[in-house]
Every structure is written in C-alpha cells, then in structure tokens.
Amino acid sequence: MNRPVVLKAMPWIFTLALLLAWEGAARLFALPVYILPAPTVIAASIVEYWPAIWKNSLQTLYTTLLGFLLAVAGGMALGLAVGWSRFIYAGLYPLMIGFNAIPKVAVVPVLVIWFGIGTVPAVLTAFLIAFFPIVVNVATGLATIEPEAEDVLRALGAKKLDIMLKVGIPRSMPYFFGSLKVAITLAFVGSVISETVAANSGLGHLMLSAQSQFNVPLVFAGLVMLAVEGIVMYALMAWLEMRMTGWAHRSGQNPAG
Secondary structure, rough: OOHHHHHHHHHHHHHHHHHHHHHHHHHHOOOOOOOOHHHHHHHHHHOOOOHHHHHHHHHHHHHHHHHHHHHHHHHHHHHHHHOOOOOOOOHHHHHHHHHHHOOHHHHHHHHHHOOOHHHHHHHHHHHHHHHHHHHHHHHHHHHOOOOOHHHHHOOOOOOHHHHHHHHHHEEEEEEEEHHHHHHHHHHHHHHHHHHHOOOOOOHHHHHHHHHOOOOOHHHHHHHHHHHHHHHHHHHHHHHOOOOOOOOHHHOOOOOOO
C-alpha cells in the first residue's frame, strides 16, 4: 500500500471513526439533545440554520483575518526590533510577557468602552492574542544567529545592518512562517471571545444566542464551523510555510506535522 496516500488519508479516517463512535454513543446511551447531540442532529441543524450560520461565519472569518493581518505586520516589525537590539529586548520583552499573561477576555470590556460593541473589539482582540507568538518567533530567529557567522561577516567588513539583512532576516523566516500556524488559530480564539462578550454578529454571538435558547445542536453547529475555518486557515498557513521556507526543512519532513 502506498504509504504517502495512507498518511494523507489518516486524518479523514480518524475523523470518520470519531464521528461514528460519537453517533453510536449518543444512540446507545440515549443522550438528550440538550446534553450531547449526535453528529446527525448537528448536521441537520447546520442545514436548517445555514443562512444564519453562513452569514455569521463570514463575519468571524473577516474579523479573524483582519486581526491576524495586523498581528503579522506588527509582530514582524516588533520582532525585528526586539531581535535587533539587546536594549530593546531587555526593555520590551518583560512588558510583552506581562501583557500576554493578561486573559484577553478581561481586555474586551476595555475595548468596548473605547470603540463600542461590534467589529472593532473583535479585530483588536484577535490582533492582541495572535501578536505575541509572531514577535517571539521572529525575535528568536534573529537572536540565535551563530556567533561564528557574525564574526566572519564582521571580518569581511559587514555592518550590523548587513548582517541583519543578509543573515538575520532569512534565518528568521522559518520561525516567522511557523508562527503563522499558531497565530491564525489563536486569532480565531480572540474573535470568538469578543463576539461572545460584546458583538451583535459572528459565530460567537450566534452560539451565545443559541445557548440562551437551549438550542444545543446550533451551538455545536457553530463549533463545527469554527473548526472547519480553523483547519482551512491552518492548512493555508502550512502550505505558505512550505512554499516560502521549504529549503529550511529536511527532506521528507512535513512542517505542518
């Protein structure tokens, strides 16, 4: 049997096995729908409420991608600055760690006071939660340049800017593109957190409304849509990583694994 084909089929096989086990357990133990709906019930809910699910899914995807793009731009810039200067690293890194330790759900009310209920708090929450991994990875890539390589370049007359442009930035690219896979999933978390606290649209708002009506199948339908969007965006980031930094991975290794 073709090993690569089997490896590619394994996610589908495991997902199907999970759904079958879930369906069987729900029917065998006669679990109430309001406790744990079966996959077939969730699928029927998706079909029934598809217009609302589709509309809110697009809203969540929009806020997530916008916050993610802001995090990419800001994280790349700050990561280069932190990795460039030890003084900036010493000054900013503790502050970033402290801010990252604050639960973002506690920041949402402040954002609502500043910007009101709606899209802006969701975008900013996605940005804040996806920002830190990008900064850390880019800074790590710059900070771990081999001292021998720096010594050789300096001996050849290279300045610090030359070292950063010719060695530092290319070396940090695998770290950067690897961090995108983490950041995009965290961005979804940020968007949904904000939508459940202060929004009038999005999957988080939809699930919160369904919860208040004890419509548990619709809640799970929202979770399924979030999972699908997250998987698709993660796969896109993994493909982008392979396209841009395939040279940094050993033959036969899959960076998405």
